[in-house]
Amino acid sequence: MITTIGEIVRGDAAVFPPYLYEAYRSTLRRAPGLPLIEVPLTASALTRARLDVSRVSAEDADLTRNAGTGGEALGQRIIVTGRVMDENGLPVPGALLEVWQANAAGRYIHKRDDWAGPLDPNFLGIGRCLTSAAGGYRFLTVRPGAYPWGNHVNAWRPAHIHFSVLAPSWSQRLVTQMYFPDDPLLGLDPILNAVPEGARSRLVAAYAHDVTEPHWALGWRWDIVLAGPGATAFEAREESAA
Amino acid sequence: MSAHAVTPSQTVGPFFHDCLLRVDRCESTGGDEGGVQIDLEGRVIDGDGAAVPDAVIEVWQSASFARIGTGADGGFSFSTTRPKPVELDRGTMQAPHLSIAVFARGLMNHLFTRIYFEDEPSTERDPILHLVPEARRATLIAKRAPDQGLTPRYRFDIVLQGPGETVFFDFRSTAR
Numbered sequence: 001m002i003t004t005i006g007e008i009v010r011g012d013a014a015v016f017p018p019y020l021y022e023a024y025r026s027t028l029r030r031a032p033g034l035p036l037i038e039v040p041l042t043a044s045a046l047t048r049a050r051l052d053v054s055r056v057s058a059e060d061a062d063l064t065r066n067a068g069t070g071g072e073a074l075g076q077r078i079i080v081t082g083r084v085m086d087e088n089g090l091p092v093p094g095a096l097l098e099v100w101q102a103n104a105a106g107r108y109i110h111k112r113d114d115w116a117g118p119l120d121p122n123f124l125g126i127g128r129c130l131t132s133a134a135g136g137y138r139f140l141t142v143r144p145g146a147y148p149w150g151n152h153v154n155a156w157r158p159a160h161i162h163f164s165v166l167a168p169s170w171s172q173r174l175v176t177q178m179y180f181p182d183d184p185l186l187g188l189d190p191i192l193n194a195v196p197e198g199a200r201s202r203l204v205a206a207y208a209h210d211v212t213e214p215h216w217a218l219g220w221r222w223d224i225v226l227a228g229p230g231a232t233a234f235e236a237r238e239e240s241a242a
Numbered sequence: 243m244s245a246h247a248v249t250p251s252q253t254v255g256p257f258f259h260d261c262l263l264r265v266d267r268c269e270s271t272g273g274d275e276g277g278v279q280i281d282l283e284g285r286v287i288d289g290d291g292a293a294v295p296d297a298v299i300e301v302w303q304s305a306s307f308a309r310i311g312t313g314a315d316g317g318f319s320f321s322t323t324r325p326k327p328v329e330l331d332r333g334t335m336q337a338p339h340l341s342i343a344v345f346a347r348g349l350m351n352h353l354f355t356r357i358y359f360e361d362e363p364s365t366e367r368d369p370i371l372h373l374v375p376e377a378r379r380a381t382l383i384a385k386r387a388p389d390q391g392l393t394p395r396y397r398f399d400i401v402l403q404g405p406g407e408t409v410f411f412d413f414r415s416t417a418r
Contacts, residue, residue, distance in 0.1 A: 016250050024348070029348075030289070030294065030346060030403065032402050032410050033404065033409075034409075037412070038414045039414060040413075041413050042330050086246075100261035111256060125261075126261045133266050164261075173352065175253075191252060195252075202247055202248075202249050226249070
C-alpha cells in the first residue's frame with residue numbers, strides 16, 4: 001500500500017502506527033503536526049487510580065447473552081481468551097478490558113451505523129471483564145462480520161473486535177483491535193496496515209483448538225502486551241526509596 | 243529489547259460510544275474527601291478548525307478517573323476535584339494538573355496531554371511545563387471562564403492539528 005506516512009509516533013516507532021497515515025483518510029486532519037514532547041514517567045503516570053469497577057459481573061463477558069433479552073445472539077459462537085502482560089511477561093491483574101464489535105452480519109448497534117447489515121436484537125456487541133491474578137481474560141461472543149466503510153471505493157473493514165485496556169498504570173493505557181488470521185481483507189485494510197509490518201501480526205488472534213469447546217464454541221487466543229513499566233514498577237521504586 | 247512483543251494501538255473508530263460511554267462506566271469515581279469542585283469545558287477541533295464530534299476524553303488524577311464524549315459541536319464539559327500538587331521525584335513538585343488522554347476516529351493512538359490552571363501560582367514553575375517550548379505552554383493552561391454559580395469554571399480547548407495545536411506528550415521509556 002503506497003501512502004504518505006507521518007513521522008510522529010507515540011511509543012516505539014517499530015511497533016506503534018504513525019498518527020498520519022494518508023490511506024486512512026480520517027488521520028489527515030486529526031494527526032498532530034508538531035513533535036510530541038517527551039516527558040519522564042512521573043509518579044502520577046504510574047500510580048494506580050482507584051477505579052470503581054465493582055459492578056463488573058461475569059455476565060458482562062458473555063456477549064452472546066448479555067443483551068438482557070433472554071435470547072442468544074446469532075452467529076458463529078467463539079471464545080476469545082488470553083493474557084494481559086507487561087513487556088517483561090509479568091501478568092497485569094485487575095485491568096479493565098472493554099470490548100465492542102459488530103454482530104455476525106457486520107452491523108454495530110451504534111445509531112450512526114447505517115449500512116444495510118441486519119441488527120440482531122439479542123446482540124449488543126459490548127462486553128467487559130477484569131483480568132485475573134494471572135492477567136487472564138475470557139470472552140464468549142460471536143464472530144463479527146466484515147462491513148463496508150467510506151474510506152475509499154469498495155472499502156471493507158476486516159472482521160475485528162475493539163479492545164480497550166485500562167491498566168492500573170496510566171502510561172500503559174491501550175486501545176486496539178483484534179483480527180482473525182483467515183481473513184482476506186487484512187492486507188487491504190489501511191487501519192491495520194498503518195501498523196509497522198513487523199508488528200502487524202500481533203493484532204491477529206491464533207486459532208486455539210485447546211480453547212475450543214466440543215459441541216459449543218471455537219477458541220481463539222490473543223495475548224496483549226502493554227508497553228512500559230506498570231504500577232508494580234512504581235511500587236518497587238517507592239519501596240526501595242523508603 | 244523487551245522480552246515480549248508489545249501490542250500496537252489502533253483507533254477507537256466511530257462506534258465506541260455504546261461501550262466506552264455507557265453511563266455506569268464514565269462517571270467520575272469521586273475525588274479527595276473535602277476537595278474543591280471545579281468545572282471544565284472546552285472543544286476538540288481538527289486541523290481545519292472543525293469540530294471533532296466523535297472524540298472521547300479520559301481524565302485521570304490520583305483519586306479519580308472519568309470519561310467524557312464530545313458533542314456535535316466538539317464540546318465537552320466535566321466536573322472534578324481541583325487537583326493537588328504531586329511529586330515528580332523526591333523533592334521536586336509538579337503544579338496541580340489533570341492528565342488527559344484523547345481518543346477519536348482517525349487517531350491511531352491516543353494523545354496524552356495535561357490541563358494546568360492559569361490561576362495556580364505554581365504553574366509557571368512546573369518542571370514538566372519547562373520541557374515544553376515557551377511559545378507552546380499556553381496550550382496546556384486552562385483559562386478561567388465566567389462562573390455559572392459558585393463552582394469555579396475553566397476553559398480548555400484541545401486542538402489536534404494546526405494553529406494553536408495542543409502540546410501532546412510521549413513518555414520517555416528506558417526500554418528504548
